[in-house]
Amino acid sequence: WSVTYSSSQICTIKGSTVDLKCNYTHPDTVGDTVIEVRKLIWYTKGDNYAPVDLKDDQDYAGRIKYKHGCTVAIRDVRESDSAVYKFRFITNHQNGKYTGSPGVTLSVSAVELQVIKWERKQSGTRAEMTCKSKCLSDLHPYIWVKNGQDVLTQTSSSFSYMFSDADRISCAAAGHRNFPSPSVCQFVFSIPDMPNLPSVSSSSGHIVKGDPINLTCSSDANPAATYTWYKKDTSGPLSKGSQLVFKSIQSSDSGEYYCKAQNVLRIKASKVVFIDVKYPPSFPIVSHSFSGEVVEGDSVTLACSADANPAATYTWYK
Structure with missing residues (x-):
């Protein structure tokens, strides 16, 4: 079982049509079972267990066309389409499901x-x-x-x-x-215009560790504004450009972000956007209140802890 992508990174012009291409293979038979493909999926939201098919994603409504093999065309691409896309195929075999990783990173840029x-x-x-x-x-x-x-x-x-x-x-x-x-x-x-108060939008709502996330800064200005990104309580700028891209966001990326729009007339800062990265519990650690032998009748406390966001709940077993 395998998936190979024609290109791991694609950059294309806003408004154009882009083809995401790949090849996939699977055995013809496994034991007495003849392997048949039941479903082909391209997705950028969800995971291997619950992928959101692009043709069912409202953000791509009317813009998706599956072509021959495992090629998908995205029409009228937008800057918000910048993300990591993966292909998954499902067969009639109980273990015959496969996703190609790490996928295709699509970047969309306006002229x-x-x-x-x-x-x-x-x-x-x-x-x-x-x-x-x-x-x-x-x-x-x-x-x-x-x-x-x-x-x-x-x-x-x-x-x-x-x-x-x-x-x-x-x-x-x-x-x-x-x-x-x-x-x-x-x-x-x-009538030269200074930048309006810039606004920040995100490509994702619920943010989970490992997700690709894009923050976009925009401001109406003449001459056109340039953009710089910052994180509160961090010295110096993070990057320049209208988008701040996290290819695989981590818990350490949680924090408050803002951008500044600048032209020859003025610099203006956006409102702060808080990113709260969710992640599953780490391997739990058990600690105890005693040292040495425990005698019948003693009071003993066992404590279980694990780093998680949202905070974990705990269940004890003997």
């Missing part, structure tokens, strides 16, 4: 247009802009588009343009023309 600087002129506003995506190299070419349809140029990630009143400029990565950045127009240069 972002940032205005570096601008200058007012009599004929309009000249702006220097840059386009980027975390999933693409700095050398990847980009397409710059006016008013949603007129291709101005196919060039590097940097572009300079003289805006008139009616112009709206957006960019898209070459090969991903249908998934452009939000557009900018001359109006935004006249």
Whole structure:
């Protein structure tokens, strides 16, 4: 019984369709039983005992298509889809259930247009802009588009343009023309906006040790904000970028987190988000109140303890 993935890590553009691919094998027979596959599942929530099939997950409603073999397509991917995905197959044999680990780590990144600087002129506003995506190299070419349809140029990630009143400029990565950045127009240069109070959202509600967890920070700002993540009572920033990713969260990661959004005008901090990582009891330890011999009639106390969250309940046996 085995599962192998075509790629252990995939990074793709927000809005596109991504295929998660794998291969699986099982014996043709076990004893007198002819092995037949009964069910194929891709999941990112739950575990081997209670996986949530992607096609039954409301967060993916209408966006999942199982293809030939064990390939699944996720349409219109979102940044919240960034997670670890696993494939599981179930056969007619009582022990014929198998999950491929560690799975496929999917990262989703939007194409972002940032205005570096601008200058007012009599004929309009000249702006220097840059386009980027975390999933693409700095050398990847980009397409710059006016008013949603007129291709101005196919060039590097940097572009300079003289805006008139009616112009709206957006960019898209070459090969991903249908998934452009939000557009900018001359109006935004006249009213620069400091970042709004950033908000933090989580990719998961009930957090269990070992789960992949993403925290996302967002704030409306012009020029676009950059983001930095912090943990309270920890010196220095944790990371930069709109997402804070835990590939396999641990109990030591419990704590209060917040992000800061910054542009040329101001820095603003989000409200604090508390992460409480749940985990099962550790191996219990029994301690006692006596030393040496115990004599009939003595008072004796035995204590059982185990690290757990939520706190464990205890049962004694002889």
